[in-house]
Amino acid sequence: MIENRKYIIQGLIILVGLVFIGKLFSIQVMDSRYKLAAENNVINKVVQYPYRGLILDRNNKIIVHNTPVYDIMVVPKEVEVEDTTAFCNLFDITEKEFEEKINKAKSYSYIKQSLFFPQLSNEEFAKIQTRLVEYKGFYPVARTVRKYPEPVLANGLGYIGEVSKRQLQRDTSNYYKQGDFIGISGIEAAYEEELRGKRGVKYKLVNVRGIEKGSFNDGQFDTLSVPGNNLVTTIDLELQKYAEYLMEDKVGSIVAIEPSTGEILAFVNSPSYDPNLLAGRNYSKNFSKLNQDTLKPLFNRPIMAQYRPGSVFKLVQSLIALQEGVIRPSTRTVCNRGIINCHGAHTNEDLHGAIKFSCNPYFYQTFRKIIQQGEVEGMNRDARVGLTKWNNYLSDLGFGRKLGVDIPNESKGLVPDTTYYDYYYKRNSWNFYTIYSLSIGEGELLTTPLQVANLASILANRGYFIRPHMVKGIDTPDSYYKLEFEKEKTGIDSVHFKTVVDAMAEIVDGTARIARVKDVEIAGKTGTVQNKNSFDHSAFMAFAPKENPQIAISVYVENAGWGGGVAAAITGLLIEKYIKGEVASNRAWVENYVMTKAYLNNL
Incomplete structure (x- = not known):
């Protein structure tokens, strides 16, 4: 019995020894990590x-x-440093x-x-x-x-x-x-x-x-x-440079899109900064200065700024009303300025004339017809049904949500819904007359410059858009991969766009004639964004040519007044630059008007 124990103990000792030998062999011979560590004093x-x-x-x-x-x-x-000063x-x-x-x-x-x-x-x-x-x-x-x-x-x-x-x-x-x-x-x-x-x-x-x-x-x-x-x-570098030049010493943004692809041709934030400032050893110091700048050059206005769309939104109301069948292109409305204020000399316009003259009473009545269709009893309940339907259209048109542009921090804007008004006015305590300011793009409604440029693309395409994006392809060592994006339908039939687009073309030939370009038919819409703190913001949205469009664009210039002024002028110059390759010499006066801020004389 004692002899057996002796052999068992000897066997255990031998087994433990073999385990240690095997481990040492693994560490010293098989695993290079330990070899590297052992020689670390001579290896960098x-x-x-x-x-x-x-x-x-x-x-x-x-x-x-x-x-x-x-x-x-x-x-x-x-570390060994004998002379720290040196x-x-x-x-x-x-x-x-x-x-x-x-x-x-x-x-x-x-x-x-x-x-x-x-x-x-x-x-x-x-x-x-x-x-x-x-x-x-x-x-x-x-x-x-x-x-x-x-x-x-x-x-x-x-x-x-x-x-x-x-x-x-x-x-x-x-x-x-x-x-x-x-x-x-x-x-x-x-x-x-x-x-x-x-x-x-x-x-x-x-x-x-x-x-x-x-x-x-x-x-x-x-x-x-x-x-x-x-x-x-997707950026056209020459167009981008010219657009940034036109926006010098101004606050605002420009977004230009190729409607058929959703490719962003120009993306301008103003004021901006030299990107070289945030590359290199002085990054922290320069970032701090930019971050403290009161004009906020780091704030990405094209996708983050939120403005009331103003008169531009009358185009949206037109399309929804036509799709819903509550108006026809021939529908006329008296310009009753006792209901809501208006401007210009016009009296009893059809839809074409209402868009051309931007008639507020016409779109007040049009929005009322969208919201109050008599689908349920009671003005409050009917408004809930109508507003929900209107919200669904706006979402399909890209408002009140992120479009999904391929850079971060995109804002959604704001499209107020029934929940929003229930919170502020309590359920069944609001109706059309509470929210009528939405009819002309005012009130609680907020949109981004990107969303408005995308609206221009929808109008150019007569009813659909492709998600706006800034990268079109990835070039690897082995191949080139083109990014693909599907069409997004808006729920508006293409037949309803003719009257709206025709009226937009007349706007550029009329009140926004500063945007005209020889031999290029432009369809556009002015927007004057109300600003209670200072002068109104100048906005313009357009696409060109009217048939087979190549570019859709939105321009916002803050505190610059009427949309048919500087925003329209910048739009025309950029369309001419992109389509023709250069701005004609006889149009130098338009560029001078923009760069010298002559438009401020009218404020």
Whole structure:
């Protein structure tokens, strides 16, 4: 019995020994990670940051590319700096800043690399390169930052910035590391996964002075970085530049769309900023200045600003009323200014004339017919039914909801519904006479410039639209992938558009004649957006040519007065630029009217 126990104990000892031997073999021979760790004192791990994808315009002109910079990384455990003053002079920093940077690196990791000094240009790095090797623990890492050959489209392109702790925590893919850059807004954010590429790593042997002695293990453990994919946008760069020029020293926005595709041709926020300001080492300082600017250049007006649509919305009321059958093109209404105020010399117009003269009483009565169709008893209950039906039409036409443009932070606008009025007036305590201001695009109704440009596309297409977007294709190393978007129907039959569009064409030949372009028939509608705090906003919506349209556009200029003024002038100039390629010399007076702000003389 004792003999058996002896053999059992011996067997257990042998088994444990074999387990330890096997584990040591695995650690020292089979698993390269431990070998790398053991030799870490002579190996420098260098992250190979990928080239971020280029961004091109619709004609393959470069809008965004990359320029090389160098980040100086630090490993706190390895740091040896005998002359701190001399070291600080290399980077033009104080000794206090040096201590703060080292402490920040230590708080991240004592043995891992972290950022010490960001984004030295080629010229700056060349000045310190030979001296840097004298200081142990500091390593240069090559990377790139964005560069913008033309200082335009800032709010559409967006910007990139260092990934935050919160973003790192939310990164379920575990792709990002501290010090990485990520798209923060605009196209850069929306197409981050396409643009970012995939980083690689190289292990380099260095001597005690930090001088490279070649690749570790002949590069066996190295991985190559993979560049990001290029994006082909829908933007016409020349049209964009001209549109931004026309909006200089103004507050407002421009959105131009190709109706047949939904492709955004121009996307202007004014005031804007030079996108180069948010690329490079001075990002934080410049962002702070832009963020404190009272004119809010970072506020993306084309998709975030919300205005009352004003008279532009009379076109929507016309289409809904025709579809509902509560009016016909021949329906006439007396311009009774005792009910609601109006303007211009007209008396008893049909629908064509009501649109042409923007007759408020006509659309007051038209909206009443939409809301109160006598489908149920009681004025209050009938208004609930009518307003719900009206809301459904507006949603189909793209109002009161996000259109789904491919950049973040799009606003929905506001289309008040029964729930909204129940909250403010209590259920069954409101009716048509409570909400009649909606009939002329006023009251609680709010729309975005993008939604109004999309309305112009619907009118151009006679009843449908394609979701507005800013990227048309993705260019990979292997192929080009074109993005596809389906038509969205609005519930308005195409037959109902003729009267509306014909009247719009007469507006451009009449009250908005400053928008006229020779040999191009334009259909448009003025809008004067009420503003209780100052002068009204000038708005204009149009598409051209009337037949086979190529461009649909909305223009908003804040505190600029009547819509047939500067907004119409800008619209005509941009249509001429896009369709004809240039603005005729005899139209220089229109451009001068816009740029000298002569329209303010009429306020």
